[in-house]
Amino acid sequence: MQLEEAKLQFIQAWGKLGSEWGINRTMAQVHALLLITPGALTTEEIMETLAISRGNANMTLRDLMGWGLVEKQHRLGERKEYFFADKDTWNIARQVAKERRKRELDPVIKILDELSSKVEGDTNDPAYETFTKTVKDINKLAKNVDKSLETMIKAEENWFWGSILKIFK
Amino acid sequence: MQLEEAKLQFIQAWGKLGSEWGINRTMAQVHALLLITPGALTTEEIMETLAISRGNANMTLRDLMGWGLVEKQHRLGERKEYFFADKDTWNIARQVAKERRKRELDPVIKILDELSSKVEGDTNDPAYETFTKTVKDINKLAKNVDKSLETMIKAEENWFWGSILKIFK
DNA sequence: TTTTATTTTCAATAAATATTGAAAGTTTAA
DNA sequence: TTAAACTTTCAATATTTATTGAAAATAAAA
Numbered sequence: 601m602q603l604e605e606a607k608l609q610f611i612q613a614w615g616k617l618g619s620e621w622g623i624n625r626t627m628a629q630v631h632a633l634l635l636i637t638p639g640a641l642t643t644e645e646i647m648e649t650l651a652i653s654r655g656n657a658n659m660t661l662r663d664l665m666g667w668g669l670v671e672k673q674h675r676l677g678e679r680k681e682y683f684f685a686d687k688d689t690w691n692i693a694r695q696v697a698k699e700r701r702k703r704e705l706d707p708v709i710k711i712l713d714e715l716s717s718k719v720e721g722d723t724n725d726p727a728y729e730t731f732t733k734t735v736k737d738i739n740k741l742a743k744n745v746d747k748s749l750e751t752m753i754k755a756e757e758n759w760f761w762g763s764i765l766k767i768f769k
Numbered sequence: 770m771q772l773e774e775a776k777l778q779f780i781q782a783w784g785k786l787g788s789e790w791g792i793n794r795t796m797a798q799v800h801a802l803l804l805i806t807p808g809a810l811t812t813e814e815i816m817e818t819l820a821i822s823r824g825n826a827n828m829t830l831r832d833l834m835g836w837g838l839v840e841k842q843h844r845l846g847e848r849k850e851y852f853f854a855d856k857d858t859w860n861i862a863r864q865v866a867k868e869r870r871k872r873e874l875d876p877v878i879k880i881l882d883e884l885s886s887k888v889e890g891d892t893n894d895p896a897y898e899t900f901t902k903t904v905k906d907i908n909k910l911a912k913n914v915d916k917s918l919e920t921m922i923k924a925e926e927n928w929f930w931g932s933i934l935k936i937f938k
Numbered sequence: 939t940t941t942t943a944t945t946t947t948c949a950a951t952a953a954a955t956a957t958t959g960a961a962a963g964t965t966t967a968a
Numbered sequence: 969t970t971a972a973a974c975t976t977t978c979a980a981t982a983t984t985t986a987t988t989g990a991a992a993a994t995a996a997a998a
Contacts, residue, residue: 638895
């Protein structure tokens with residue numbers, strides 16, 4: 601397979617996986633493109649390679665910087681901005697874990713905590729019992745996941761995967 | 770807070786979390802409703818509670834059964850079908866992990882394997898080098914995640930969380 | 939200052955995704 | 969059989985989400 605063909609396939613695959621997991625397809629594609637590019641690219645180059653508009657490219661790049669996955673670069677004597685991605689997969693995984701935890705998991709845990717404590721009802725009412733038990737169980741699971749993510753975010757790669765691999769005995 | 774109000778909030782929160790992670794909002798809501806319901810519900814009752822159409826309810830319930838999260842129940846002398854959800858959060862987590870691995874992660878790993886091995890290029894070309902290195906690194910990460918999920922799927926709850934918690938030392 | 943290069947914004951539009959509802963299909967019972 | 973009770977299907981429609989593109993804003997250079 602030729603390199604250009606392979607690049608496109610990689611960008612496609614990454615875009616698809618992203619969209620299946622609630623990440624904008626274009627965002628995943630721009631990220632993929634920067635990941636397989638040795639240097640940094642301008643908005644112009646990204647627009648051209650992925651056939652997307654200036655507005656889309658600009659917003660997507662800002663999003664990616666917001667996720668901590670991409671950075672801007674300025675070059676002496678040049679006015680336009682260049683963008684490049686951190687290529688360390690462990691950093692990427694941690695960064696994504698960190699953001700999704702903050703944006704999506706933590707708010708839900710907050711609601712679950714409220715629902716675990718502030719609902720009135722009769723202990724003999726099966727509807728009440730089932731509700732509180734389910735909410736408590738899910739809350740517990742969510743907190744386990746939350747803690748695991750926190751550990752991952754703080755950890756060094758080797759230490760983390762070392763620990764995970766011990767699970768296999 | 771009153772039970773009815775709390776139920777609605779729970780259904781809302783679960784629907785939102787689902788949609789942020791690429792799971793149809795209605796599907797997550799139907800699942801949430803069944804989770805906090807002591808017995809089993811008919812399509813009719815689900816339609817009414819969530820204000821959705823018969824078609825939507827029917828398709829969503831079949832999807833949920835496809836994910837292994839919900840089951841049908843038949844009652845003697847009754848013609849209509851009842852639906853109930855497995856309420857064990859560990860089973861739910863494992864089931865979701867299992868399905869998403871099969872549906873989304875494994876296909877991507879297959880593509881990454883191909884891209885890791887079948888691309889021709891010149892070792893002195895930075896574009897080629899960056900591409901192969903990135904693809905290999907991501908492939909490695911994806912396989913680590915895949916293995917971890919497999920372990921989780923096979924594991925018993927206590928054993929698994931015990932192992933995870935050891936990570937915290 | 940004025941011009942030019944570049945980035946940002948956002949209303950309009952397009953595309954993707956989810957939902958409806960009525961017709962067709964199925965199953966049981968009279 | 970025929971009818972009644974229920975489930976399934978899917979084309980049409982609605983909703984949500986993503987994208988465009990041109991105008992406005994910003995920043996450097998002339």
